[in-house]
Amino acid sequence: MSDVSAPDGNLSIPSEPAARPRWLSAFAVVIFLLVVALLGVLGLRLIEANKTQPNHGPAPDFTLQIFDELGGGELRLSEQRGKVVVVNFWASWCGPCRVEAPDLQAVWEAYRDRGDVLIVGVDYVDNTADALAYIEEFGITYPNGPDLGTRISTAYRIQGVPETFVIGKDGNIFQFIFAGVTARELSNVIDRALAQ
């Protein structure tokens, strides 16, 4: 399109092919670098998007606003060092969460008195009334609170609910459980974490 010329109206000026066998002009280099840069950005984004739930290393810290009906107050993960902490993401609209809820409560009742095991429920994208009805329905007594602004679920990169992270006494993630849990499996993992 740079060929805006020939004001005298010459009809056809066939230019001889292969007249300028220059391999790399500045323009070509710029275009090429631009393409490479674009690809680089997409590649970085892909790496970012492919990061999944952490299953080792320090557990991302968070502060959970406990539902008032369960006692209220705040719970900070980093203040629970020395305990095995089970972080369970759930929602009242989620079918598999309903299946595992009685098991979670059973595990809580079995370990509550030891003092070095804590179960924490993080309520993901839910409305408070539904969530409280759910808690009441299953008689849940361990601390639960909403994931305000989905900050906690983003930090743990969850892909859905239920998902459960078991965090060791040292504050590192001990195990990540992708699907629903049963009381037996969960006790098993907790026992191993305690023995660590």
Add this chain to the structure above:
Amino acid sequence: MLAELGIITTAVALLLAWYAVLASVWGAQSGSERWVYSARNAALLTWPLLTAACAAMIISQVNGDFHIEYVWATTERSSDIFFKLTALWGGQAGSLLFWSWVLSTFSAAALLWNWRSERRLMPYVIAFTMGTLGFFLILNVIIENPFTRLWQYPNGQVETALFQPAGAMPAIPRDGRGLNPLLRHPGMVFHPPTLYLGYVGMVIPWAFAMAALASGELSTHWIRATRRWILVAWLFLSLGLILGGRWAYDVLGWGGYWGWDPVENAALLPWLTGTAFLHSVMIQEKRGMLKVWNMALIILTYLLVILGTFSTRSGIVSSVHSFAQSPIGPPMFAFLAISALLSIGLWLYRWQRGELAAEHHLESWLSRESLFILNNLLFVAITVAVFWGSYAPIFTELFIGEKITLGPPYFNSVTAPLFAALYVLMGIAPLSAWGRTSSKRLGRAMLIPLLLTAALVILLVVFGMRNWMAILGYALVGFAGFVTLYEIWRGVKARAQRESWLMAAWKLFGRNRRRYGGYVIHLGVVVIGLGVIGSTVFQQETQRTLAEGEALTLGRYTMVYDRLTRAVAADGRVMTIAEVEVYDGNRLVATLRPRQDFFPNTEGMNTMTIAGSYSTLESDFYVLLVAWEEISQAGATFKVYLNPLVNLVWWGGIILIVGIMVAAWPEPDRLRAAREMSAAGATSLRV
């Protein structure tokens, strides 16, 4: 049994595709015809193999063979037969198989159709189509094989694998999980396949262009072969976009048909560059200009297709269309990078060697060439704007650490003036001549359309329209429409002295399919434009909570809330249905049932808001059920839209499709020969 058939056929097709790449390149380099023929036969053979693989999948879906994981994940016993059939593209693995099949179909058709006419390009056409197919088959066979099956060990553990692992028995679930609820809609039958046909179809013109670049055979051959293929792809892509808009309008429940969602944009981007190419290619055919540019457009179109496929399926952009996270991201990215560097590298190479130099120069700014160039710049500007809008979150997150998402206001305000300018060009360009046009002649040709436009504006003002932006919009779109109608009328009139009007129109369209098909496409775009302006500028909406028996009024319509009912459908969805009566004045015109469907056993997006709509040519009265009183069932909240002229969007779409069919219909050989002769000699076809 069927699963084995599918596994074997896709694997053999994969080997054949890569064999075809090697054999064709070797044949072209060494000048050995036998290798080229062998490559062609291998390429053709992928089609029956992949057809068999798709058939094996479809039969398994219909029969409910839940041993195959994909069948288990996308169908269930109670599904309708057509949801069982369409489940082929209802998930990642199956839709990739469908992608491969479509590409194989297009490639085989191109090889058979153009084998003799474009013989010198053919070895590389094989290489580039089969290279693309070979890549997608790698995904199909190795990474996301749709024929992966479920196996169970004696201890109860279930595993997925292609073949029976030692010590495991086939696991056959009693029922499947069923298709994602949002996909259970008649739109599912047509929207994805048409969009895929449009997307994949763009591979063929790219392969011809790349063949020209690779072989150095840069005469107009590749353009001639490409034109019809790109029209076919463009037809399906347009259809896919329109159907997608209609589906969103019916199901997604936001009152509109286009939300500038990143995935919608992914389909729009190649459409924009493809449309630009359809125009600029004429300049190369007629004047031998813009060779560098046309190559760039076709390469860009292809890369946007691959980029769109990559971003939709790898989860790098979030959207209503996002597939689940999947392992195909990294290989797709590698393919995108390789094809981008290879295409652009070859293009720069030929350009720098001066082999893409223009045969003519631009003579006058008032010529059809220069107006087409302007048209191309506008299309590319829209492409850049839409690209930036879709991918901005990625860039901003990377460079300023904050995700900035650009919404509809950005897109509307940036693209509206560019689209308006395109309508102006659509009015002027058909009246201008190749080479140069005198402004006097152009003015004379525009006189009648301009007068009609003035009359339209006066009418709008007389009927009470005071929104000057809308009046301007209608004037520009109307002008383009009047020019098109006027041009068609002039053509018909010239013939009608000898024969009847109907006969004259028939023959005129038959003899000049490209030009008059193009005019019909322009008319379709004009009608769509009228619909878009009407439904965006004059949309009215309101939201109210009504008790039973209460009414609300919007525009000329009154809506009375009757009652709320609950029902459970065969597939387990719980439907909450509101019945409302719509009155036009005192006359009952419709009973609507807006509803919300809830899928209790599904995670994530598990509700669907289905609008009730009373549709006339003038407007849609569109009702959404937003919320309701759970216990008393007394009150319900409705969001109600009055969408004027929205139906023109669909009607315009139909006109557009008809126009493309006219333009793409194969013409008899004698006509083509005559046209090519006249094109070779004449510089201007117009008066």
